[in-house]
Amino acid sequence: MKNTWKTAAFAAIALFISTAFAAQTTKYKVMLQMQNYTGKNAYVIISLINPKGGYDKTLSVLGDDNEWYNTLKAWDKFRKVKKEKLNGITGASVAGGARATRVIEFETAKLDKGYKIRFESAVETQKYHTKDAEIALSSAALDNREGVKGNGYIRNVRFIKVQ
Numbered sequence: 001m002k003n004t005w006k007t008a009a010f011a012a013i014a015l016f017i018s019t020a021f022a023a024q025t026t027k028y029k030v031m032l033q034m035q036n037y038t039g040k041n042a043y044v045i046i047s048l049i050n051p052k053g054g055y056d057k058t059l060s061v062l063g064d065d066n067e068w069y070n071t072l073k074a075w076d077k078f079r080k081v082k083k084e085k086l087n088g089i090t091g092a093s094v095a096g097g098a099r100a101t102r103v104i105e106f107e108t109a110k111l112d113k114g115y116k117i118r119f120e121s122a123v124e125t126q127k128y129h130t131k132d133a134e135i136a137l138s139s140a141a142l143d144n145r146e147g148v149k150g151n152g153y154i155r156n157v158r159f160i161k162v163q
Contacts, residue, residue, distance in 0.1 A: 041093035051114030063093035
């Protein structure tokens with residue numbers, strides 16, 4: 001009986017510590033509207049950018065054939081160094097004029113700390129856009145219904161917080 005209480009107390013303390021120190025995350029649904037361009041489908045990378053302007057984490061990849069990742073030059077260099085696992089965050093590439101949605105997740109502690117969400121895009125044999133769209137990682141910016149305009153293949157990006 002004495003060991004049962006010790007085991008239960010240890011389990012309760014372990015659960016409390018793991019819950020207290022687990023990183024809180026925030027999720028947003030990202031809605032992309034592409035420009036009406038001609039050509040192949042676009043590959044779009046959604047990345048978390050740190051306050052110094054460097055890549056922190058890949059949040060989503062629209063385009064699942066890694067043979068074409070080298071066309072997204074800046075991100076591909078980061079990907080090769082960081083060796084991130086992309087399982088679970090990749091999906092189909094996006095055609096001109098099409099729409100796509102993804103759910104992204106990031107640590108809540110990074111909100112309003114100078115981080116950004118960057119969208120970069122590339123289309124086979126066409127121009128590569130390192131910063132097709134970029135937005136501050138802040139509640140005010142992400143909750144803006146206007147979203148953010150793209151500079152390349154992306155027309156507009158909007159965000160909806162996932163509860």
